[in-house]
Amino acid sequence: MDSYKDMEAIFASDKRIFFLQVLFVFLLISSFSNILIAQNNKTFTVGSIEAKSGEKVSDSLIVEKGFDEGTFIPITIINGAKSGPVLTLVAGVHGTEYVPIISLQQLLNEINPNELSGTIIMVHIANIPSFSGRAVYSSPIDNKNLNRCFPGKNKGTISERIAYTITNEIIKKSDYYIDLHGGEFNEAIVDFIYFQVGCPEIHICEQ
Numbered sequence: 001m002d003s004y005k006d007m008e009a010i011f012a013s014d015k016r017i018f019f020l021q022v023l024f025v026f027l028l029i030s031s032f033s034n035i036l037i038a039q040n041n042k043t044f045t046v047g048s049i050e051a052k053s054g055e056k057v058s059d060s061l062i063v064e065k066g067f068d069e070g071t072f073i074p075i076t077i078i079n080g081a082k083s084g085p086v087l088t089l090v091a092g093v094h095g096t097e098y099v100p101i102i103s104l105q106q107l108l109n110e111i112n113p114n115e116l117s118g119t120i121i122m123v124h125i126a127n128i129p130s131f132s133g134r135a136v137y138s139s140p141i142d143n144k145n146l147n148r149c150f151p152g153k154n155k156g157t158i159s160e161r162i163a164y165t166i167t168n169e170i171i172k173k174s175d176y177y178i179d180l181h182g183g184e185f186n187e188a189i190v191d192f193i194y195f196q197v198g199c200p201e202i203h204i205c206e207q
């Protein structure tokens with residue numbers, strides 16, 4: 001009987017060890033899969049431009065030719081290794097506002113996608129026709145102010161199609177959107193920020 005009890009005790013002890021082993025393996029798999037999930041940010045796509053998890057990709061978003069000429073929008077997608085919100089930073093809606101354009105180029109080199117949770121889309125120059133033509137306020141092609149064209153028109157003029165492309169390919173995929181401006185050739189402006197009244201993340205907007 002004693003030996004049976006001993007055997008039972010040994011068996012119970014074996015069961016405890018087995019249970020602990022199973023628990024250990026479960027915890028190991030669980031923490032490993034958590035690491036995998038945390039690192040497994042989805043591939044992010046803007047137009048035909050793709051950035052896999054942990055990648056920084058720069059390319060041109062194409063605005064197709066309409067009844068006037070087409071153009072391109074140079075962008076960078078910094079897709080973090082970990083999942084998170086999508087922030088878009090836009091420069092060059094007005095083509096002679098160079099400070100935001102240069103700022104994004106500098107910022108681009110300072111962000112490591114492997115240390116990033118979420119995704120950053122940088123629009124380096126939204127308005128290439130205005131930038132190339134050194135045109136203040138309005139596009140030299142359709143004489144429209146891109147800043148007044150949103151959400152844009154698919155079949156509109158070049159500025160309206162740029163706005164349509166940014167709205168549909170970028171704004172709709174963004175959780176946060178910051179449109180950066182500066183003084184044009186003929187302007188000297190003070191620093192200011194404005195945001196939409198009723199912003200759901202008011203504490204962020206107030207910053």
Ligand SMILES: [Zn+2]
Binds near residue numbers: 094
């Ligand atoms: Zn501006």
